[in-house]
Amino acid sequence: MTSLSLRRIGAMVARYLYVLRSSWPRIAELIYWPAIQMFTWGFLQTYINGQASAAGLAGRFAVAAGTLIGALLLWDSLFRAQLGFSLSFLEEMWSRNMANLLMSPLRPFEFVAALMAMSLIRLAIGILPVTGLAFLFFGFNLWGLGLAVAAFFANLVLTSWAIGLFVSGLVLRNGMGAESIAWSILFFVMPFACVYYPVATLPHWLQWVAWSLPPTYVFEGLRALLVAHAFRADLMFEGLGINAFLLAFGAVAFLALLDSARRAGSLLQMGE
């Protein structure tokens, strides 16, 4: 069995970076949407703070607004990381290059490693400048939350990879008809992941759904940090545990769907 080849992974990462470099609009778009979202929520925060201050409730509502902009930045990180993975994969479908890759010595786990690397690169390009803008314009310093941010990001990125793997497998098996899932799947998760409100807000019977989703642990952890100034390591470890399961499920599903595509003979028609 051939071992993992860093050279092949590097070749794939270079391939995606060539695409990014070839188009300034693509790079700008990575920053554009998170920035627009951040400004919208940032001005909402400013408005709420102003209203709360006038009503003598400044401290209470300022904290609430802080959780909103923090939650927005973390939600966007999850969304961008998943898109970074899935869009890199879809590049191969759009350019009808998949058969070239699958016929080359590139192994599935090397391909996936390159997609993971691109997920991180695209996330960094999109989110780092926006966290700077959030601090400059609205005084919200995500990085000031310290090591907790690393735990939040680790959990969210793992979730994005698990979803990206599953979606990529679906597209491999079912063709471009499944492409829209890459864009929409996280919005299905969003109401149950309790991004902007506590889990307790949900009806009791829906709360178990929320606690089965790793992002829920991150957003509850963020609120605990901002409201109670307590880092909930227990939540982070529980989230990691579920993420480990989801990532294993995503990997198995990806390989099974790839195998199914080979049985169905759909790999030679990819992108057509």
Add this chain to the structure above:
Amino acid sequence: MNETIHSASMTGAASPVAAAISARALRKTFKKVVAVDSVSFDIALGSTTALLGGNGAGKTTTIGMIMGLILPTSGRVSVLGADMARERHRVLARMNFESPYVDMPHRLTVRQNLKVFAGLYGVADAAKRIAEIAQSLALEDFLDRQAGKLSAGQKTRVALAKALINEPDVLLLDEPTASLDPDTADWVRSRLEDYRRKRGATILLASHNMAEVERLCDRVIMLKAGRIVDDGAPAALIAKYGRDNLEQVFLDIARGRGAS
């Protein structure tokens, strides 16, 4: 590495060959449709063989199974001794393919594309190999142009460059000159002949161009409705059917007329 086996021809004669590609009782069904049925052949090392047949004859499915991109329903296919359903990664670095139905990333330049594939195939000195192949396939003028902005003929040459980047021992070609003008098609055929002669590579191609097959191939495997209906050297098949050229033989087989 390469297995030496006996190849039984349609006439039953057996001869020892070193098989680059070996198919045994290959069958592929898609739901209730039988795409390939009971296909067995051995392709000798260093030979050029054509898979011929009308649309839906099973050529692309057979090539897909040889590449390992399609799993057979039953039967076995091996390339350079490796079972392509289970251990294809053992030999993929020694193979390559070209098809007009598969593209390379349009936004990358030709040079960037070739660099990526050189990396994937583990080419030792990528810059040197790209320079060599750019010269032999006359790519120098558009090496730094985006692949999506090339003419059909230029794209075919780039696809051929990608297929030869790792100097493969086994080259699979699906309609290598489809949609090319006669001059460019002739030029591509000459490059393939050169490559085979210099490298001693095994080439398997699917084509609808009978003149191309007569010129390039030592052997023709005729498929119809997923089954092998004839197999032999182009000249032998022409003689067997009492025809003047392979196109007439093709029409005889496609229309159900037997050998004379």
